[in-house]
Amino acid sequence: MKPTLTAKLLQTLAPWRNASAWHIAFSGGLDSTVLLHLLADLAKNQSLPPLQAIHVHHGLQAAADAWPAHCQAVCDAAGVSLRIMPVQVQAGASLERAARDARYQAFAEAIAPGELLLTGQHRDDQAETLLFRLLRGAGVRGLTGMPVQRPLGEGWLARPLLDVSRAELETYAREQQLSWIEDPSNGDSRFSRNYLRHQVFPQLTARWPQAVNTLARTAGHLAQAQELLDELAQLDVQAAQLPSAFPWLALPSLALAPLRDLSDARQRNALRYWLAPLTPLPDSEHWVGWNTLRDAKADAQPVWRLADGQLHRCNDRIWWVPAAWSEFSDTALSWPHPQNPLQLPGNGQLYFSANAPEGPLSIGYRQGGEVMEVPGRGRRDLKRLLNESAVPGFIRGRLPLLYQGSRLLAVANLARASTGQGDDWQLHWAPPTCDQGLS
Template sequence: MKPTLPAKLLQALAPWHNAPAWHIAYSGGLDSTVLLHLLAGLAKTQPLPPLHAVHVHHGLQAAADAWPAHCQAVCEAAGVPLRVMRVSVQPGASLERAARDARYQAFAEAIGPGELLLTGQHRDDQAETLLFRLLRGAGVRGLTGMPAQRPLGKGHLVRPLLEVSQAELETYAREQSLSWIEDPSNGDPRFSRNYLRHHVFPVLAARWPQAVNSLARTAGHVAEAQGLLDELAQLDMQAAQLPSAFPWLGLPSLALAPLCDLSDARQRNALRYWLAPLTPLPDSEHWIGWSTLRDAKGDAQPIWRLADGQLQRCNDRIWWIPTKWSEFSDSPLSWSHLQTPLQLPGNGQLYFSGHAPDGPLSVRYRQGGEVMELPGRGRRDLKRLLNESAVPGFIRGRLPLLYQGSRLLAVANLARASTGQGDDWQLQWAPPTCDQGLS
């Protein structure tokens, strides 16, 4: 016997019954209205987590001003608390993308640790996504379609209706006499997804009635293939994830030589896997940046600029540097012994281990031409000391320098670049963490 729609939903959400709360992304449209009705009904007979609904008001069209009131009335009838969130959509090349980004940012703010956001995307949406991405030339990861679940904010986004067709949702809505909002923009063919929905899929379905099911099934096959590629990437990454000589930097980095031993295709696969949590991935044409970085001469310090940061190569290692991580103030700071640790604007913290040297002390940054008087070594140029320690070039300008009056005493974290570090004291620097620097 074919399972009912409530049974399908309950089975899809079985792994999440211990979540602190379930939040329904409720636009007021057909899909989310059915999802809300189903969950409210199940909550009367099943021990579900507390239900909440979230309606995001984009303010993009006049008709939308009436939607929160409709959503409020439906939620009150269903006994589900509603939160209305108003967002500003940033103008850009794609209004669809901008609205989606604003919407999911609001959703991320609405859910707490371990909580779920449930959305109403269904099998037809999955087929639509696959065809849309295929036409844009997406890679294997893009052609996996929408995942059934993924992290969102401090919780997770779950799509429990991906195995359900739009026809099933429409049948349920009619049988239950549900009312929902028809968004006027859903018929506008200027939006790519609407064009596919109203002009392309009807033609495909006329010739291939199972087109939607077949495309959604293909997305599942591609997702399985992507899983195998991820497993290969994890194996290839093991040799490249050797610890760096500067663990205190806290930046993601990889040894270059193990990557170069792989084929070009496996290099790209491993890097895609590594970069995916850090930045939007480049399209095929922009991977030339990786080749340039990889093949540069040993004494070069090439840069591959990506959407949310850059890869730099230093001393046969590649480093990920987030855009925000690079932003800091290099203004000098006076340092009183009472200030421990010393907060460096945009540059972490500075502190002593052991007894601090006598003042007056100040913290400055490299300008060029600095020299130090080192016990037993005489006057040494700071640039040479940094070269001896193989300090990556991108960090040299933000290494804190400790001065006693006009005398350079120490370079943070470099025991060999100090006038007196040893048993008495050491200058320690904790740079911004990855959480502070990564987007």
């Protein structure tokens, strides 16, 4: 016997029965109306997490002003609370994408840790997504379509109707005598997805009646292929995660040599996996930046600029440097109480091990031409000392320098660039990390 919509929903949501709350993305359209009705009906005889509906009001058309009242009436009848969230849609090349970004930003803000957002996308939506992305030249990851679940904000998003056709939803809605909103913009074929829905898919299904099911199944096959690629990437990235010579520099980095041993395709696969949480990735035409960085001379310090930061190569290692890394104040600071840690504006914290040297002490940053007295070695140029320690170029400008009056005493974290000896003292710097807002 073919499982009912209720049975499908319960099976899909079984892993989330212990979530602290379920939120329903409720536009008032057919898909979300059926989802709301199913869940409200289930809650009458099943132990479910608390339900709340969220209606995002985009304000893009006059007709939409009446939708919150409709959604409120539906929720009142179902016994489900409703939260209405107005948003501002930023102008851009794609109104569809801008509205989607605003909508999901609102959802992310609405759900707390351990909570779940449920959306009503169905099998036809999945087929449209696959064809749309195929026409845009997406890779395997893009062609996997919409995942059944993914992280969202501090919680999760789930699409429990992805294996259900729009026809099944319509049948259920008419049997239950549900009313829903028909968005006038859904008939506007100037929007890409509407064009596919109203112009392309009717012709596809006229010739191949199972086209929607086939495309949705293809997305599933590609999702399995992506899982295998991710497993391979995990192994390759793990092999390149060798210890850094600068353990205090808590930025993502990889040893370059293990990556060089891989084929070009495996290199890109590993880097896509590693960079995905850090920055939007470039299209295939702009991956030449990786080749340039990888193949530069050994003494070069090339940079590959990406959307949210830069990839640097220093001493046969690649480092991810977030865009916000340059946002710090290099103004000199006095340190009147060196027995206490010193907070550096936008640049972490300084502290001494053992007793601090006598004052007056201050902190500055490299300007060029600095010289310091190193025990047993005499006067040395700071540039040479940094080269000897192989300090990555991108960090040199924000390495704190300790001064006693006008005398340079130490470079933070570099024992070879310090006047401290034995157990006298050492200057330690805890730089900002990606978790502190640099990503």
